[in-house]
Structures are given as structure tokens and as C-alpha cells.
Amino acid sequence: MDSKQRTHIISENELQEMRAAFENEDFVEAANRIKQSLVDLEHVPLNIAVTGQSGSGKSTFINVMRGLEDEEEEAAKTGVVDTTNKPTLYPHPQQRNVRYWDLPGIGSARFVAMDYVQIVNFSQYDFFFIIASERFKECHIQLAQAIHSMGKKFYFVKSKIDSDLNASRKQRRSSYNEEKILRDIRDKCIKCLWEGGIERPQVFLISCLELDKYDFYLMQKTLESELPAHKRHVFLLSMPNIYSQALEKKKDALRKQIWKWACLYAFSSLTAKADSTSLVKTMTEFKEAFGLDEKSLNNLANTFGIDLSDLKSVIRSPLVHQEIICDLDVNQQLSSQDITAITVMLTKYITSFAPVIGNLANTGIAFGTAYWMLCSFLKDVADDAQRVLLKALENAA
Ligand SMILES: Nc1nc2c(ncn2[C@@H]2O[C@H](COP(=O)(O)OP(=O)(O)OP(=O)(O)O)[C@@H](O)[C@H]2O)c(=O)[nH]1
Ligand SMILES: [Mg+2]
Numbered sequence: 001m002d003s004k005q006r007t008h009i010i011s012e013n014e015l016q017e018m019r020a021a022f023e024n025e026d027f028v029e030a031a032n033r034i035k036q037s038l039v040d041l042e043h044v045p046l047n048i049a050v051t052g053q054s055g056s057g058k059s060t061f062i063n064v065m066r067g068l069e070d071e072e073e074e075a076a077k078t079g080v081v082d083t084t085n086k087p088t089l090y091p092h093p094q095q096r097n098v099r100y101w102d103l104p105g106i107g108s109a110r111f112v113a114m115d116y117v118q119i120v121n122f123s124q125y126d127f128f129f130i131i132a133s134e135r136f137k138e139c140h141i142q143l144a145q146a147i148h149s150m151g152k153k154f155y156f157v158k159s160k161i162d163s164d165l166n167a168s169r170k171q172r173r174s175s176y177n178e179e180k181i182l183r184d185i186r187d188k189c190i191k192c193l194w195e196g197g198i199e200r201p202q203v204f205l206i207s208c209l210e211l212d213k214y215d216f217y218l219m220q221k222t223l224e225s226e227l228p229a230h231k232r233h234v235f236l237l238s239m240p241n242i243y244s245q246a247l248e249k250k251k252d253a254l255r256k257q258i259w260k261w262a263c264l265y266a267f268s269s270l271t272a273k274a275d276s277t278s279l280v281k282t283m284t285e286f287k288e289a290f291g292l293d294e295k296s297l298n299n300l301a302n303t304f305g306i307d308l309s310d311l312k313s314v315i316r317s318p319l320v321h322q323e324i325i326c327d328l329d330v331n332q333q334l335s336s337q338d339i340t341a342i343t344v345m346l347t348k349y350i351t352s353f354a355p356v357i358g359n360l361a362n363t364g365i366a367f368g369t370a371y372w373m374l375c376s377f378l379k380d381v382a383d384d385a386q387r388v389l390l391k392a393l394e395n396a397a
Contacts, residue, residue, distance in 0.1 A: 013256070014256060014259050017259075018259055018263075021033050021034050021037075021263075027267055027270075030263070030267075031263070031264060031267045034260045034263050034264060035264060037260065038257065038260050038261070038264075040230075041230075041233050041234070041257070042097070042234070043097055044097060044230050044231055044233070044234055045097045045099065046097060046098045046099065046126055046227075046231050046234055046235055047099050047101060047124055047125045047126050048065075048098070048099065048100050048101065048125065048126060048127060048128075048129065049087070049101045049103055049120070049122075049125040049127070049128045049129070050062055050100055050101065050102055050103060050128075050129045050131060051103040051106060051120075051128060051129070051130055051131070051143065052105070052106065052129075052130055052131030052132055052133075052140075052157075052159075053105055053106055053131075053132065053133070053134070053137070053139065054105030054106075055105070055133070056105075056131045056132055056133040056134070056159060056160075057131055057133050057159040057160055057208060058102055058103070058105075058131050059076035059077060059078045059102055060076075060078045060159075060208045061129065061131055061157065061159060061206075061208055062076045062090050062100045062102055063075045063076055063078065063208075064208045064211060064240065065092075065100060065238075065240070066090060066091075066092050066093060066100065066238075067092075067093065067240045067241070067291065067296060067299060068093065068299065069299050069302055069303070072299075074090075074093055076088070076090050076102055085104045085119070086104065087101045087102065087103050087104070087120050087121070088101065088102045089101055089102075090102060092238045094237070094238070094285075094288050094289065095234050095235075095237050095238040097234055098234050098235060098238040101120075101125065103120050104116075104119070104120065106139050106143055113139070113142035113143050113145065113146040114146060116143070116146070117146045117147075117150065122146070122147065122150050122152065123150065123152075125152065126227075126231065127152060127153040127154060127155070127223075128147050128152060128153070128154040128155070129154070129155050129156075129157050130143055130144060130147075130154055130155070130156050130157065131157045131159050132156065132157070132158055132159065132189075133158075133159045133160040133163075136188065136189055136192040140156075140192070140193075141192060141193065141196035144156070144193055144196060144198050144201075145196060145197060145198070148197070148198055153226065154202075155202050155203075155204060155219065155222070155223070156189055156193060156201060156202065156203045156204070157203075157204050157205075157206055157219070158185055158186070158189055158203065158204070158205045158206070159206055159207070159208065160207060160208075161182070161185070161205045161206060161207045161214050162207035162209055162210055163207075164181070164185065165178060165181060165182075168181050182205055182214070185205060186203055186205060189201070189203045190203050202222060204216075204218060204219040204222075206219065211240065211242050211303075212242055212243070212393065212396070216242075217243045217245065217246065220239050220243070220246060221245070223235065224236055224239075224249070232253075233253050236249050236250055236253045237250060237253060237254075237289050240291075241290060241291035241296070241300070241385055241389065242300075242303075242389065243389075244386055244389060244390075247290065247382055247385050247386055247389065248382070250289055250290065250382070251378060251379075251382040254286060254289065254378055255375070255378060258371060258374045258375055258378065259371060261278065261279060261282045261370065261374060262367050262368075262370040262371035262374060263367060264278055265278060265279055265366055265367070265370040266366040266367035266370065268366075269366035279370060279373075279374065282374065283319065283374070283377055286374075286377060286378055286381050287320060287381055290381045290382060290384070290385035291385060291388070292315065292320050292381055292384060292385060292388070297311055297312065297388070300388065300389075300392055301392075303392075304392040304393070304395050304396045305395065305396070306391070306392055306395040306396075310391060310395070311388050311391055311392060313391075314384070314387040314388055314390075314391045315384045315387070315388065316380070316383070316384060316387070317377070317380035317381060317383075317384050319377060319380070320380070320381060320384050
């Protein structure tokens with residue numbers, strides 16, 4: 001097998017990780033190491049604080065970042081006068097360790113940034129969003145300075161940009177220029193922050209009612225690129241499924257972990273019957289990460305004002321339509337051609353990177369089939385998610 005084919009099957013990075021896991025050629029130790037690495041990846045905490053003036057749209061923002069509609073059970077209450085003076089925790093529905101914290105509103109006459117910093121215990125958050133829906137105010141700069149002085153990162157979000165544009169459209173019908181208005185708003189925010197001593201302020205203009213417009217995706221992309229590598233995976237998986245690029249990124253992130261799930265399945269095949277429970281769990285998580293579960297599809301249908309059945313009509317993978325059952329027969333998910341290809345590949349290939357797996361014929365085959373099946377399933381769900389998104393956007397256009 002030449003190196004080009006190898007890359008196609010498993011990337012060099014994955015190979016290196018695998019070699020490290022198998023360095024002692026002891027499969028129990030390797031299995032524990034792999035299991036632990038999956039647990040670590042899944043459980044890495046990401047605490048995101050959302051602050052700003054009362055009524056600026058903090059809770060609405062938290063809901064959209066969690067892919068929830070305002071009226072859902074787990075959603076933060078919106079459009080109400082907030083009386084809370086304590087940070088309130090809202091975990092992401094699927095990635096429970098991605099935690100959004102709705103902080104008390106700022107900007108009352110008695111607001112003192114440093115007191116606020118103490119009350120909300122600033123040090124526990126990975127980064128901050130400062131949400132502002134109106135003009136830039138003194139309290140924004142005080143807050144930005146307080147966060148900055150604690151060595152934390154913040155992103156300034158100018159929210160309700162749809163309202164700003166609508167107002168301008170009505171007031172200045174003949175001279176209305178959307179691009180210029182957006183540029184002016186952004187420049188103004190950057191200038192105020194810069195004058196307040198923030199060197200390279202990051203400002204995003206968003207509308208929680210129109211996530212597919214303005215800077216929402218740019219904001220997600222920036223966050224992802226600035227997060228430390230070990231926190232990136234959970235954040236990526238938590239991103240709302242409303243951008244084609246976000247779906248691609250999710251696919252890449254999950255693809256890199258597949259060899260681990262396949263190894264665990266292969267090790268389980270050393271017992272009388274390979275246990276597919278963990279694969280079923282993984283596949284169900286793939287479905288949810290791409291928003292193809294019933295609840296997420298419903299939300300997407302509501303957001304874009306489209307019938308749920310229309311969205312579902314573009315889903316092609318049979319395993320997305322049905323519930324994936326626990327006694328899944330992995331071999332049945334592959335064509336006989338695939339199985340032959342895998343078997344041939346295994347003898348020459350797997351032994352070269354993981355003798356522990358390759359030398360045990362059953363384990364090798366189980367690894368190959370599970371790896372292959374998860375890769376094809378991931379491709380299918382990612383393609384389905386792209387088709388679902390396209391359908392939703394078509395309807396919104
Ligand atoms: N047009 C528009 N309205 C928005 C947007 N985001 C939030 N709103 C509305 O603004 C109002 C206040 O939003 P909330 O999310 O409750 O604001 P909040 O900052 O959590 O308010 P408090 O909890 O009272 O501090 C609600 O009626 C929202 O529907 C947006 O992007 N565009
Ligand atoms: Mg609120």
C-alpha cells in the first residue's frame with residue numbers, strides 16, 4: 001500500500017496518535033489510554049460568560065448559541081425584565097460542558113465595574129461576550145477594561161443589527177447603504193474600545209433573528225481559532241448548524257476521533273461477541289452534532305419557517321431516519337465489496353501501525369469494519385446536514 005493510499009485511509013496525525021497509544025503493545029493499556037482520551041476530550045470544560053446591559057439581548061444570544069428556540073424548556077427566559085443578580089448557568093444541550101453563563105445586567109447608575117468583577121467571579125470564565133444593542137456607553141468600556149485587566153479575552157457583540165438597519169431604512173430611504181451603515185457601526189465600536197485602552201478589539205455585528213447574515217459565522221470562526229486546541233473540539237461540536245463551513249469543520253473534528261471508537265470496538269471483539277453499544281452511541285452523537293435528531297430538525301424548521309416534512313425529505317441516509325438500535329450489526333452496514341476491500345487492506349496495513357490489533361485477525365477485521373462504517377456514516381450525516389441546511393436556506397431566501 002503506497003503512502004498516498006495510506007493518507008486516504010488514515011491521516012499521518014492519526015497514525016502518530018495511534019502509535020503512541022500502542023507503544024507498549026499491550027492492548028488493555030492501549031484501550032484504557034484511548035478511552036481516557038475520548039473522555040478527556042468530551043469533558044473538557046468551556047465556560048463562556050455573557051454580559052451587557054439589561055435588555056441588550058444576552059439571553060437571546062445564549063439561546064441561539066445553544067441552538068435553542070426562546071420558548072423551549074431549557075432556554076433562557078427572554079424579553080423579561082431581569083431581576084437576577086447572580087450568574088445563571090445554561091449548558092449546551094448536547095455538549096453539556098460548553099457552559100454559557102448569563103451574567104447580571106450592567107449599566108445601572110450604581111454600576112462599578114470592579115465590584116461587578118467580584119460579584120460574578122470573573123476568573124472562572126474562559127472568555128467573555130459583551131453584548132451591546134444600543135450606543136456605546138461608558139459602562140461598556142469600564143467592563144472591557146476590567147476583563148482586560150484580568151488577562152481575559154472578550155468579544156464585543158453589537159446585537160440587534162437588524163433593528164439598526166430597519167430604522168435606517170425607514171428614516172433614510174433614498175440614501176440607505178447597508179454596507180456603509182455596518183462599517184460605520186463597527187468602526188465606531190472599535191474606536192471607542194481602542195480609545196479606552198483596548199489594543200486590538202474584536203467586534204462582531206449580529207442579529208439573533210438572522211443568524212445566516214452579518215458576522216455570526218465570522219464570530220464562530222474567530223472563537224474556534226483562538227481557543228486552545230483542547231477546548232476547540234467541544235466548541236466546534238456545539239456550533240449551531242446554520243453554516244455549511246461549520247458542518248465541514250464538525251465533520252473534520254469527528255473524523256479525527258474515529259480510529260479511537262473503532263479501536264474500542266475492536267477490543268470488545270476479543271470477547272465472544274463484539275459490543276456495538278458504543279458505536280451506536282457514537283453514531284447517535286454524530287446525528288445530534290449535525291442537528292439531524294428530531295428536536296433539532298424541528299427547531300431549524302421553525303427558525304426558517306419551513307415544514308418539518310420538507311426538511312426531512314432531503315435526508316437520504318436510512319440510519320438518520322430511523323433510531324439507531326443497540327444490537328446494530330456492523331457487518332451488515334457494509335457491502336460485501338467493502339468487506340473484501342477492508343480485509344485485503346487489513347493484512348498489509350493495520351499490522352504496520354498497530355501490531356496489537358493487526359496480529360489478532362478478529363480484532364483487525366472488527367477495527368477495519370467499524371472504522372469504515374463510522375467514516376461512511378459520518379460522511380452520510382454530514383452530506384444530509386448540508387442538504388437540510390440548503391433546503392432551509394432556499395426557503396428563507
Ligand atoms: N430585533 C432583534 N431583537 C432582539 C435580538 N436579540 C434580542 N432581541 C429582543 O430583545 C429583547 C430583550 O432580549 P433578552 O435576550 O431578553 O435581553 P437580556 O439582555 O437577556 O435582558 P435582561 O435579562 O432583562 O437583562 C427581547 O424581546 C428579544 O426578542 C436581535 O438580534 N434582533
Ligand atoms: Mg436575560
